[in-house]
Amino acid sequence: MPDPLSLPPSVRSIPFHGQPAWQMALPTGDTVIVAEQGAQVLSWTTADGAERFFLSPRSLFDGHSAVRGGVPVCFPQFNQRGPLPKHGFARNLPWRLEGGEEGEQGATLRLLLEDSEATRRWWPEHAFAARLAVTLGAGTLRLELSVHNPGPTTWDFTAALHGYLHVDDIGGTRLDGLDGQARWDTVADVRDVQHGPVTFAGEYDSVFAAAPAPLQLHQAGGGRLSIAQSPEWGNTVVWNPGATLCAALPDMPADGYRQMLCVEAACIDEPVPMAPGARWSGWQQLQVL
Numbered sequence: 001m002p003d004p005l006s007l008p009p010s011v012r013s014i015p016f017h018g019q020p021a022w023q024m025a026l027p028t029g030d031t032v033i034v035a036e037q038g039a040q041v042l043s044w045t046t047a048d049g050a051e052r053f054f055l056s057p058r059s060l061f062d063g064h065s066a067v068r069g070g071v072p073v074c075f076p077q078f079n080q081r082g083p084l085p086k087h088g089f090a091r092n093l094p095w096r097l098e099g100g101e102e103g104e105q106g107a108t109l110r111l112l113l114e115d116s117e118a119t120r121r122w123w124p125e126h127a128f129a130a131r132l133a134v135t136l137g138a139g140t141l142r143l144e145l146s147v148h149n150p151g152p153t154t155w156d157f158t159a160a161l162h163g164y165l166h167v168d169d170i171g172g173t174r175l176d177g178l179d180g181q182a183r184w185d186t187v188a189d190v191r192d193v194q195h196g197p198v199t200f201a202g203e204y205d206s207v208f209a210a211a212p213a214p215l216q217l218h219q220a221g222g223g224r225l226s227i228a229q230s231p232e233w234g235n236t237v238v239w240n241p242g243a244t245l246c247a248a249l250p251d252m253p254a255d256g257y258r259q260m261l262c263v264e265a266a267c268i269d270e271p272v273p274m275a276p277g278a279r280w281s282g283w284q285q286l287q288v289l
């Protein structure tokens, strides 16, 4: 018998859009909701009551389809760069709650996805453990993805923490901190270098070389968010579908693109090699300024 789960008092199990989820709430008023499916953070509210993530009201919530919003964990493949389903399978499968604790940094919830019959359909020779630690502090959310290879064969992966940040209006949103970074504009398929802040006027989909310092998101209404990622992530992806692509996405309202911006900590250009016994981890931290 496994030990009973030890969970801090800030955590409770809830249904969210009819699906199993956990909510953590701090005495400061900050809350986060994490779904069992995909270990996907679906809501983060700060003490002022502001929701910090976009969650599409047209998401399916059927227990397996990808949910558009919050922070999908893309693993073990980013996008369609490989033979697996788009963005891998981790976002479609139930993860197991391993536990949680309260510490100086806030309250943490830990979830686990291991290889199973379901994952071996796509990834037959791959024994793995992927863990997501969700740490909620005052005005801060930190997500850490850890990957372990407990098996006898070597494999590699690509991944992303695909956060859909809620923005007041994409037209008035600015992302600072990528000036001078190498960029692959995947809409135009052009490789160049970013000059100045990133602004948005139409479909935007770019893979950047990760910047050395945290990025800053500036909202049309004046709000600011710091977005930091650990050096293990070699890339940052910035995505907004714009009006035309958004209208073609069945799980998005036609104007949904106006309220979201994905800023993703990612490993894409260089797949992470995982020899038997290898461990890897990387985090992204969001902080309201």
Ligand SMILES: O=P(O)(O)OC[C@H]1O[C@@H](O)[C@H](O)[C@@H](O)[C@@H]1O
Residues within 6 Å of the ligand: 066, 079, 086, 087, 162, 205, 206, 237, 238, 239, 262, 264
């Ligand atoms: O619709 P999905 O599978 O959730 O993917 C959304 C987007 O995810 C982004 O990370 C990619 O850069 C885009 O190219 C992609 O369209």
